[in-house]
Amino acid sequence: MAKPIGADKKRTVRNLDEAFGAELTEVRTRRRWSQQQLAETSGYDESYIRQLERGTKSATLRTLSNLASAISLPVSVLIKRAETRLRKGSRE
């Protein structure tokens, strides 16, 4: 069975990429956007969005900037929240 979107929420985060990915998933699912919708709005491939949310790809500042525009939040806010997640060590 396919994993529901956001099912990785409780996995621990081990680095800033994973923490950012968890934050991106949370912002997206709160808005009830699919990964496809985020991909279309930000101009990236859905598979790339998936890798970013899992933390298996490290986004460049340029990508962060484009994603932040798509979700109307400053990059610094997303990163600050990701740092908080990383300190707590949890995706929640």
Added chain:
Amino acid sequence: MAKPIGADKKRTVRNLDEAFGAELTEVRTRRRWSQQQLAETSGYDESYIRQLERGTKSATLRTLSNLASAISLPVSVLIKRAETRLRKGSRE
């Protein structure tokens, strides 16, 4: 004649990469570190540091994280300052 380090200070910043680069230059020069010292401390090539400071390369979150560790500042603080620079449109 060679341009002194930090000589680009007054150039305008057009995107977050350039704004981050300007911020990195400022933090580094305030500490009286050369680009070589920052390179050695962060584990990157000096030429890469130079490209980041000029904003011609877009750092990944992983790189930002390593640079932030090297200069003992959170990534979110550096990005927030870069966003402020970008809003003002100036490297100063």
